[in-house]
Amino acid sequence: MLKKILKRTRNILRYGLSEEGRARKRADKAAARDKRFESGLWERDGELARRKYGSYEEYVEHQAAKLDNIVHRLEETRSDDYADFVRRFEGCAGLRKSRNVLCLGARLGTEVQAMHSLGLFAIGIDLNPGPDNLYVVKGDFHAIQFPDASVDAVYTNVFDHVYDMGKMIAEIERIIPVGGLLVADVLKGFEEGFVPGAYEATHWKNVDALLTEILRLGHFDLLERRDLGQVRRDHWIQLVLQKRQA
Ligand SMILES: C[S@@+](CC[C@H](N)C(=O)[O-])C[C@H]1O[C@@H](n2cnc3c(N)ncnc32)[C@H](O)[C@@H]1O
Numbered sequence: 400m401l402k403k404i405l406k407r408t409r410n411i412l413r414y415g416l417s418e419e420g421r422a423r424k425r426a427d428k429a430a431a432r433d434k435r436f437e438s439g440l441w442e443r444d445g446e447l448a449r450r451k452y453g454s455y456e457e458y459v460e461h462q463a464a465k466l467d468n469i470v471h472r473l474e475e476t477r478s479d480d481y482a483d484f485v486r487r488f489e490g491c492a493g494l495r496k497s498r499n500v501l502c503l504g505a506r507l508g509t510e511v512q513a514m515h516s517l518g519l520f521a522i523g524i525d526l527n528p529g530p531d532n533l534y535v536v537k538g539d540f541h542a543i544q545f546p547d548a549s550v551d552a553v554y555t556n557v558f559d560h561v562y563d564m565g566k567m568i569a570e571i572e573r574i575i576p577v578g579g580l581l582v583a584d585v586l587k588g589f590e591e592g593f594v595p596g597a598y599e600a601t602h603w604k605n606v607d608a609l610l611t612e613i614l615r616l617g618h619f620d621l622l623e624r625r626d627l628g629q630v631r632r633d634h635w636i637q638l639v640l641q642k643r644q645a
Pocket residue numbers: 462463465466503504505506507509510524525526527538539540541556557560561562
């Protein structure tokens with residue numbers, strides 16, 4: 400909370416509250432984004448951008464290392480995160496009708512617990528679920544350990560951590576039946592003001608570009624697109640997609 404107040408104060412001192420100040424803040428964000436893309440860490444691929452990894456193993460190692468670096472911060476924000484997940488899921492009619500949900504990239508399982516509070520059966524997978532996790536088991540969403548058509552719905556908010564979108568979408572499509580749901584909470588794109596952080600592995604120009612890519616790679620119809628608003632420093636959009644017959 401204190402950190403949040405300090406950050407907001409710093410921003411007000413730096414940019415003020417006028418429209419002109421907000422425009423300067425947006426321009427600074429865009430410059431920071433361009434600097435990252437030009438730094439050689441990322442490569443642009445059409446309307447997507449990918450972090451450069453030497454190998455798949457390097458990607459796995461990088462992603463799995465995140466938890467240890469942020470575990471203290473997570474403890475501080477966990478109850479706010481939980482309340483926010485409950486809000487996101489309460490408003491998602493499709494998800495609430497599903498009997499069971501697999502959460503991809505669920506880390507410590509905050510989203511899984513939020514689903515339990517709404518009466519859903521849910522479990523998560525993550526490259527690094529930490530020790531003794533009751534809600535999330537170790538797993539990679541590029542090669543999910545569960546059988547075909549074994550869950551009604553998949554939830555994820557980690558499209559920005561994907562290494563190979565084609566493999567991930569194929570796996571999601573495999574484990575849900577026709578009529579099953581993919582609920583994806585996604586960040587805005589790099590041309591919409593989002594600046595990738597230290598662990599993002601994939602990003603997109605804007606949400607339309609990501610949606611187009613998902614629809615190109617898989618057999619889904621878009622049922623709903625909801626603006627979830629600002630959650631801490633990021634703005635989230637919820638995409639509800641339904642698997643159709645291939
Ligand atoms: C930004 S965190 C999101 C965690 C959680 N969904 C939440 O909102 O609290 C991204 C998570 O994705 C996980 N992850 C990255 N690549 C993955 C993969 N290929 N398979 C499974 N999990 C992965 C990371 O370990 C990390 O816990």
